[in-house]
Amino acid sequence: MSKNLENWKENWNYPNTVWLGNGRIKDLTKACKILKIKKPLFVTDKDLVKTKMVENVLEENKKANLPTAVFSDLKGNPLGSNVKKGSEIFKNGDHDGVISLGGGSSLDVGKSIALQSATNRPLWDFTDGGIFWEENKFSASMALNRISNPENIKPTIAIPTTAGTGSETSRAAAIINDETKVKKIIFHPKMLPTLTILDPQLTVGMPAFLTAATGMDALAHNLEAYCAPGYHPMADGVAIEGMLLIKNWLTIAVNDGKNLEARGHMLTSSSMGATAFQKGLGAIHSLSHPVNSLFNVHHGLSNGIFMPYVLTFNRSTIENKIGKLSEYLGLKEDSFNSFVDWIIALKEQIKIPHTISESTKITDQDIEKMSPMALDDPCTPGNPKKLTLDDMVSMYEHSVKGKLF
DSSP states (O other): OOOOGGGOEEEEOSSSEEEEETTGGGGHHHHHHHTTOSSEEEEOOTTGGGSHHHHHHHHHHHHTTOOOEEEOOOOSSOBHHHHHHHHHHHHHTTOOEEEEEESHHHHHHHHHHHHHTTOOSOGGGGBTTSHHHHHTTTOHHHHHTTSSOGGGSOOEEEEESSSSSOGGGOSEEEEEOTTTOOEEEEEOGGGSOSEEEEOGGGGTTOOHHHHHHHHHHHHHHHHHHHHSSSOOHHHHHHHHHHHHHHHHHHHHHHHOTTOHHHHHHHHHHHHHHHHHTTSOOOHHHHHHHHHHHHHOOOHHHHHHHHHHHHHHHTHHHHHHHHHHHHHHHTOSSSSHHHHHHHHHHHHHHTTOOSSGGGTSOOOHHHHHHHHHHHHTSTTGGGSSSOOOHHHHHHHHHHHHHTOOO
């Protein structure tokens, strides 16, 4: 699809309010006015906070009489302590909204700060399967009213500068517990950003490696959502179209970072993946989370590494479904093998390692430690094939040796 890039603007209301288009960052002050945000907390990371991009945003806010405090003390794999510190600044500064600009880490921390602004409960109560959800397991609508006051959750504006996590269209955040070193999924319906700005121009500065890794993250979200068990044809449809965008545009975005059309389609595919994965995720994410929290490996990179091992492990359960997907994507053959071959070829083209050993040293003792963490991960029940501890050990071992199932 060819676009008149200068005039490429789209406004959607699914799954939240989404403003897509080149230069849409200029509409940020308009978004604040619509949402009645008068004193935002601006959440970003330690690198972006030094850039001209952020400087320009803050200057425009100043011109619009929007006094804006900045919080950038967060890790690439964010910690609970990062959220706590940001929440204290939010409350002490009497802020009335959150603007998050950056990759998934900044967006996840910003959403978590907004959630914490409405409750005195610990962040970990809101983990997927945590105490809060045990108390409210029969009704999400009931859960909305069990926060101190759901109306106290301040509006959030999410502005991604990477195309992978899809945090801008999800109701969840991935935060590491400082004490246990376990990456937890924080979830609440009200964590869905109030408004999302998808501006392809903001992603042009991503280096090729980060473009590749975040692109594999988007692919993992769409793929695992599609393969997750259960009946959810809406999620399946979104996931399939998201994967088609990735097939057509990821390598272009990696090889030509200034291609705004490719950047726009990758941003869209990322948002689609997070929209689709409300159906579920699986072992790709279960295996990744311990590696991310213990070794600080980029989440999208580890997802890309584990992808073919999990696919071939799950083959008996998903072979027919993947065959249909291969047909829709226009691969050489309408088969499972053709899809796996495409994944491996794509990884080679965009320089994603084949084994986890190429990214970090993993010992047998590490596998012994990580496997129970992976089995206990909230994504594990969404795997199409039921998993055991031995399965987790086996998939880690295969990914170290580079041996598909």
